[in-house]
Amino acid sequence: MSTSITVQPSLAIERVLTIEIVRVTERAAVAAARLRGRGHEKAADQAAVDAMRRELNNLPIDGTVVIGEGEMDEAPMLFIGEKVGNKSGPKVDIAVDPLEGTTLCAKNMPGAIATLAMAESGTLLHAPDVYMDKIAIGPGYPKGTIDLDAPADENIRNLAKAKGVKPENITAILLDRPRHADIIAAVRKTGAAVSLITDGDVAGVIHCAEMRTGIDIYLGIGGAPEGVLAAAALRCIGGQMQCRLLLDTEEKRERSRKMGIKDPRKKYEIEDMVRGDCLFAATGVTTGAMLSGVRFAKDMIETETVVMRSITGTVRWIKAEHRQFEKFHLD
Numbered sequence: 001m002s003t004s005i006t007v008q009p010s011l012a013i014e015r016v017l018t019i020e021i022v023r024v025t026e027r028a029a030v031a032a033a034r035l036r037g038r039g040h041e042k043a044a045d046q047a048a049v050d051a052m053r054r055e056l057n058n059l060p061i062d063g064t065v066v067i068g069e070g071e072m073d074e075a076p077m078l079f080i081g082e083k084v085g086n087k088s089g090p091k092v093d094i095a096v097d098p099l100e101g102t103t104l105c106a107k108n109m110p111g112a113i114a115t116l117a118m119a120e121s122g123t124l125l126h127a128p129d130v131y132m133d134k135i136a137i138g139p140g141y142p143k144g145t146i147d148l149d150a151p152a153d154e155n156i157r158n159l160a161k162a163k164g165v166k167p168e169n170i171t172a173i174l175l176d177r178p179r180h181a182d183i184i185a186a187v188r189k190t191g192a193a194v195s196l197i198t199d200g201d202v203a204g205v206i207h208c209a210e211m212r213t214g215i216d217i218y219l220g221i222g223g224a225p226e227g228v229l230a231a232a233a234l235r236c237i238g239g240q241m242q243c244r245l246l247l248d249t250e251e252k253r254e255r256s257r258k259m260g261i262k263d264p265r266k267k268y269e270i271e272d273m274v275r276g277d278c279l280f281a282a283t284g285v286t287t288g289a290m291l292s293g294v295r296f297a298k299d300m301i302e303t304e305t306v307v308m309r310s311i312t313g314t315v316r317w318i319k320a321e322h323r324q325f326e327k328f329h330l331d
């Protein structure tokens with residue numbers, strides 16, 4: 001009788017990629033971090049894009065960017081549809097946000113990250129760069145605890161009930177935008193607390209699944225690409241999320257039709273946005289609630305990355321000390 005374990009080749013490759021993608025977000029984060037606090041959003045973003053693209057092209061994958069920096073004609077690097085990788089591995093979809101929180105980086109404020117998600121080919125939602133209405137909570141609650149179409153106060157009360165606490169013990173996180181005034185008022189009326197962020201709602205959604213952040217629920221409107229990235233993270237660590245694209249003009253509906261969106265009013269669950277197994281990685285650029293930012297020492301660069309894998313639900317927090325930092329200087 002054989003005791004050997006058969007590992008499906010595709011899974012073995014994917015496991016290796018877990019570590020490979022850490023290098024990709026690390027490089028992007030270091031490149032952006034060099035431009036922290038310089039007031040140049042575009043320059044920091046471009047540095048992150050260039051570094052991420054270079055590293056992606058070294059990976060043993062046959063990858064296609066499905067969420068990227070824009071359409072081919074407007075973004076020369078990591079555009080939607082761009083092929084990345086050295087083609088020696090599996091066909092994968094890739095969602096990237098080389099610098100999530102460009103303003104946070106330019107102003108050296110907390111919470112800028114370099115992030116990407118990778119999934120089996122054909123399984124990531126091709127979300128256009130439009131707004132998306134989102135609601136998310138962490139793992140451990142019965143399905144149906146939240147509903148994107150229910151009023152915010154009802155969601156807060158249902159979540160409190162499911163958690164076994166009073167609404168006063170619930171904290172909601174939202175982007176600090178005038179468009180959220182009504183939701184914020186409704187949440188506060190229940191007695192719950194509101195935590196406001198200026199940017200960076202990929203991390204905002206993930207905070208709901210991290211006990212130590214004290215965040216229970218994400219509410220409000222953010223970017224659709226960021227929504228798919230956050231859904232990939234929740235697919236790995238658990239939680240519930242519902243989203244709807246905000247396609248309020250014919251131009252946006254047409255653009256999304258071209259990207260394969262059939263029903264413009266569809267309410268997406270995590271499994272609709274990330275239809276297969278996935279990996280998610282994020283490296284801190286500036287220090288935030290989730291990750292430490294890049295630290296430049298005299299002869300070392302330190303990074304912190306979180307990397308997740310949906311097949312096993314494993315979450316790794318990787319603190320790296322980079323000593324061959326002349327390589328990074330070349331970026």
Ligand code: VTB
Nearest residue numbers: 100101177199200201202222223226
């Ligand atoms: C969010 C946030 C991003 O865009 O998606 C937000 O995660 C939504 O757009 O970091 P508005 O800024 O227009 O509200 C960012 O803030 C990036 O601009």
